[in-house]
Amino acid sequence: MNILLIGRSGQVGQALERLLHNGHDLIALDRSDLDLTDQGAITSAIDDSDPDVVINAAAYTAVDRAESEPELAAAINATAPGLIAEASAAAGAWIIHYSTDYVFDGSGTRPYRESDLTQPLGTYGRTKWEGEEAVRRANAEHLILRTSWVYTWHGHNFLLTMLRLASERDLLKVVDDQIGSPTYAEDLASMTVSIIEKLEIDELNSVAGTYHLTHQGQTNWCDFARKIFALAGIKGVEVEGIPTEAYPTPAPRPRYSVLDGDRLKRVFNLEMPDWESGLRRCIEEGGLARSK
Ligand SMILES: NC(=O)c1ccc[n+]([C@@H]2O[C@H](COP(=O)([O-])OP(=O)(O)OC[C@H]3O[C@@H](n4cnc5c(N)ncnc54)[C@H](OP(=O)(O)O)[C@@H]3O)[C@@H](O)[C@H]2O)c1
Secondary structure, three states: OEEEEEOOOOHHHHHHHHHHOOOOEEEEEOOOOOOOOOHHHHHHHHHHHOOOEEEEOOOOOOOOHHHOOHHHHHHHHHHHHHHHHHHHHHOOOEEEEEEEHHHOOOOOOOOEOOOOOOOOOOHHHHHHHHHHHHHHHHOOOEEEEEEOOEEOOOOOOHHHHHHHHHOOOOEEEEEOOOEEOOEEHHHHHHHHHHHHHHHHHHOOHHHOEEEEOOOEOOEEHHHHHHHHHHHHOOOOOEEEEEOHHHOOOOOOOOOEOOEOOHHHHHHHOOOOOEHHHHHHHHHHHOOOOOOO
């Protein structure tokens, strides 16, 4: 399969590039190859690569900064995905596009299904939702994969922030009333590759649509931090739970954003492991596991 990967330098993009190098003809682009604010460049990049599948792993992901840069966030998260979807449709290619749990307002009380009402609270969530809609409109052969709380060993994420803070302080105060599912970028990428391989075998046009793709189970940021330190064998750091109100941020966060992965299981027969096993593998792969 000819695969065009946009956003190769991000958390998910790097993992995808590594995995897709085996067994596929891959063209992987970063921002210096294709800047998504350059609308004309999007069409030519897709035309030139003659893809079967286009994966868009690029996004404006600075959730708080988006509140002061809404136009830029919209250009990258809403306009560009629509153009990528249009150009991939013209090339007869599938588009695989990532979205977020932040399309929901967090007032739910059970894991969100793909069909549940979206009501983003901030600019990032709103622009990502607009991107979803643009992709749906432009290319019938789309897979929109909503994920959440992504981490790995590079980039900007909660795991790396907690490890840095643990080396600087004895006491960390971490929000304990936002509930979600941490997702290891490597597992997300590997599940994406499994989906692509199923597309290849089955040519299942009827599978097009939106899917929730996160690790299973749920936690809050405070317990996530505690688990990181436990698995990494970091001692002597106290983690105190605080309410969201004690840690105000420019962009409001959903209080509850667990995503139901049932549709992925039903349609693709694929299931993510639980979040603790994802975290354990990440810590081991990073060489930080507590010695036994
Ligand atoms: N991170 C999370 O917790 C999270 C949660 C839910 C959903 N998601 C979604 O999952 C997907 C992957 O996220 P991620 O965590 O891998 O993101 P990430 O690490 O922040 O990477 C984003 C990528 O987008 C690229 N990018 C940004 N602006 C660009 C532009 N103008 N032109 C071209 N490329 C540009 C970045 O390039 P540079 O490296 O040059 O900046 C980077 O490679 C995104 O759709 C995101 O919305 C993420």
